[in-house]
Each structure stands twice: as C-alpha cells, then as structure tokens.
Amino acid sequence: MLAIIGGSGLYSLEGLELIQEHDLETPFGKPSAPVVEGKLYGQRILFLSRHGAGHARLPHEVNYRANIFALKQLGATHVLGVSAVGSLRMELPPGALVVPKQYFDHTRGLRERSFFGNGIAAHVSTAEPVCPNLVADLQKAAQSAGVELHTGQTYGCVEGPRLGTQAESFFLRNAAACDLVGMTNVPEVFLAREAQLAYCTLCLVTDYDCWLDDPEQHVSVEKFLETYAATLQQGLKVIQALVQTPLTEPSSMAKTALAMAVMTPDEALTPEQHEWLQVLRA
Template identity: 60%
Template sequence: MLAIVGGTGLYELPGLEIAHRSRDTTPFGDPSGEVLRGRLGSNEVLFLARHGAGHRLLPHEVNYRANVFALKRAGATMLLGFSAVGSLALEIRPGDLAIPEQYFDWTRGQRQRTFFGGGVAAHVSTAKPVSAVLVDAVRSAAARCGLEVHRGLTYACVEGPRLGTQAESHFLRQSGCHLVGMTNVPEVFLAREAQMAYATVGLVTDYDCWLEDPSQHVNVASIFELYGSTLKKAAKVLDALLSQALPEPDAAIRSALGSAMLTPDTALTEEQKLWLDVLRR
C-alpha cells in the first residue's frame, strides 16, 4: 500500500474517500496527526500531514519516527512525500517538480534519526536511499500529464527553521547538491529502516539565496507566490499515478533488515520484538 505524506500546503487529499481514521500513539511517541486510510483513484492509500493540521510543527519538531512507524503499522510498503524545496541549480526553476535520488544530511542532531539503539543494533545500507521503482512510476505518471519532473538530484537537508545564509547556499552548491529543504531527513532513512520504498516529489519554490539578485532570494512570501500552481501540478501527477495499479516495491528495500540486524532476537525484550516485527513486515 502507498502512504502519502503531505508537506507544506498539502494537509488533506481532495477526493480521498476516507474509510478509517487513526490517531493511535506509537512506541516512538505521537505522529503529526491522523493517519487516514481511504481510496483515491484505483488504489487504497494512506495519508498523513507531515506538519499536522494547520501546519503546527516546524521541521525539527516533526516526530519522524512516529510518522513512519504509524504508516508502516497501518500497512504501508511505499511512502511518497511531497515537500517544498529550494533550487541550487539554474536549470531547476521555481514552479518545477523535482525528485531527489540522493541525500546530504546537513541537520544538526536535534532529530531522532533511527529506530535502533537502546539495545537493538542494526546498520541499514542507504547508498541508494530512494526507490527507483517508485521514481519511475511517478515520472511515467507525470509524462501522461504532459509534465516534466527533474530526477537524479541531490537534496541537502538543513535544520531550519531559519532560511539559509548565502555562504551556506554556495557551500551546498559546491558540494554537489541541487535542492535544499528541511524535512526529508530523517524521513527517507527511517523509511528504509522500515523496509518501505521511498520517494519525494519536490515542489520548487525559489532559488534559495545563491544568486546575486536579491529579488531571487528565498522568503516566505516568495515560497507561496508560485506554490499554488505548483501544487496543482503535483496533484495532477498524483491523480495520474493513482489512476493505474501501483508497482510492487523494490525487493531489496522490502528485505533491507535481513542483512542489517546485529542483535539476535533472543537478546530482545518482548516490547522490542513487537515494534521490530512491524518494521519487518
């Protein structure tokens, strides 16, 4: 099943025929809000607003572990996120859609970034953190709508909530990054620990602040100037994606914990076994 995580501006899924709502807590705390299960197009899907109803949570305040766990527990095997991003490349223009396939973690350690620890040891490979199968499906859906989606990009995740300095923007560009945002880490890595295929559709809002023209520098007003029309593009892609049967997630991702676990099951507590069983589904 596909789980959709809505970012800035995407707090509900228009047209979703809701069959069930869940606000249950998890072993890792409370998720950002209700997990909705319903039907959209030809598929049963899950939905969760990353920042909560009314955009209450800043990026570093989101309980990413609880969000990913709640979606996995509800039956998700794939997770498609939507996020506002800044562009660090001239050819990726404000108003475009872009899918990162690599990540550069430039957060500052305030976020709980793994399910493991506290007596449960595992090291999950994230050399290729994004699902090629899911990216291909999104790109094919966009093509059916006549829309272009940039791919093969590197997303730099910064801590926020402040917007970056020009020096930071240049540093990230020189490091090979194409997009900058505040929310995809640790979400992408937790999805892998939960054996869920992951991809994000980035809604490009601005050129961050690396250009010399101050009128091009990111601010909250500029983020929303094009956002409505870009969000409509993303909604078209999602509708096209869900109008057909979804692909099966990558087999290697669905078995990622098979070679990652170090702690034997015999050394786990009953509580640890319960949440680990959810990740292993």
C-alpha cells in the same frame, strides 16, 4: 498500499473518500496527525500531514519515527513524500517538479534519526536511498499527466527553521554538490528504508534559495507562497495519475533492507522491542 506524506500547504487530499481516521500511539510516540485511510479513484491509500493540523510543527519538531512507523503498521508498502524546496541550479527553476536520487544530511542532531539504538544495533544501507521502482512509476504518472518531471538530483537537508545564509547555500551548491535544499526529508527517507518501505520524494521548487547575487531572487515566505500554489497543482496532477497506476513491487534493496542489518540477536530483545521490530520486518 501507497501512503502520501503531505508537506507545506498539502494538509489533505481533495476527493479522498474517507474510510477511517487512525489516531495512533506508536512505540515512538504520536504521529504528526491522525493518519487518514481512504479511497481515491477507487484505490485505497493512506495520507498523513507531515506538519500536523494548521502547520503546527516546525521541521525539527516532526516526529518522523512515529510517522513512518504508523504508515508501516497500517499496511503501507510505498511512501511518497511531498516537499517544498529551494533550487541550487538554474536548470531547476521555481515551478519545477523534481524527484531526488540522493540526500545529503546537513541537519544538526535535533532529530531522532533511527529506529535503532537503546539495546538494538542495526546498520542499514542507504547508499541508494530511494526506490527506483517507485521513481519509475512516478515518471510514468507524470508522463501520462503531461507534466515535466526532473529526476536524479541531490537534496540537501538543513535543520531550519530559519532560512539559510548565502554561505550555507554556496556550501550546499558547491562543496556538497546538492541541487535542492529543504528541511524535512531527513531522516524521513532513511527511516523509510529502515522500515523496508519503497520511498521517494516529489519536490516542488518554489525559489532559488539565496545563492544568486540578485536579492530579488532570494527565498522568503512571501515568494514561497507566490509560487507554491501553482506548483502544487502540477504536483497533484502527478499524484492523481500515480494513484491510478498499478504500483511496481518495491525494489529488493528496499523490501529486504533489514535482512542482514540487525546485529542484536532476537533472544536479547525485550518483548516490546521484538514486537515493534516485527512491524518493521513485515
């Protein structure tokens, strides 16, 4: 089942026929908002607003673990995150839609970034953090919707909530070889891998961050709002087409990520730990 995590400006899905709203408490706390289970174009999907109702949570305040755990517990097999980003490359102009292949973590340790620890040791491979099968499905959806989709780029995740300095923008662009900058996809992408979910992000480019010399091109909330609405409409066309496309099975590296990753033996786990680990392993 497909789950969609809506970012800035995407707090609900138009046309989603409500089946049930799940107000959950997970072993990792409450998700950002109740998870909406519904039907879109006859397909059962899940929807979760990353920032909560009224955009109440800043990026470092989002309970990413609870969000991913809740989606897995409710039966998700594939997760599509939707995020607004700044571009670090001229060839990715405002209005472009991008699906990153790699993620660079430039956050500052304010976020709980793993399900593991506190008595359970695991080391999950994230060398290739997105599911290529889901990316291929998204490419097909974009093609059928007549929307251009860029793939293969690197997303640099910063802590926020402030917008970055020009020095930071140049570091991400040059030293880290990032193509995009945002605030929300880490640790979301890595938690999805720990939960053995197929994951990728549909990024909506709203600005050029601040690496260009022209201050008129630098990111601001005002410029973000100017560009975002039109870009989101293109993104929704792709999502609508994806929902109507039969999903390919998650790649083996996604659905078997925990097979050899957990080092703590089952007999050393508490009943509570065993219970939530079984959800991730399912």
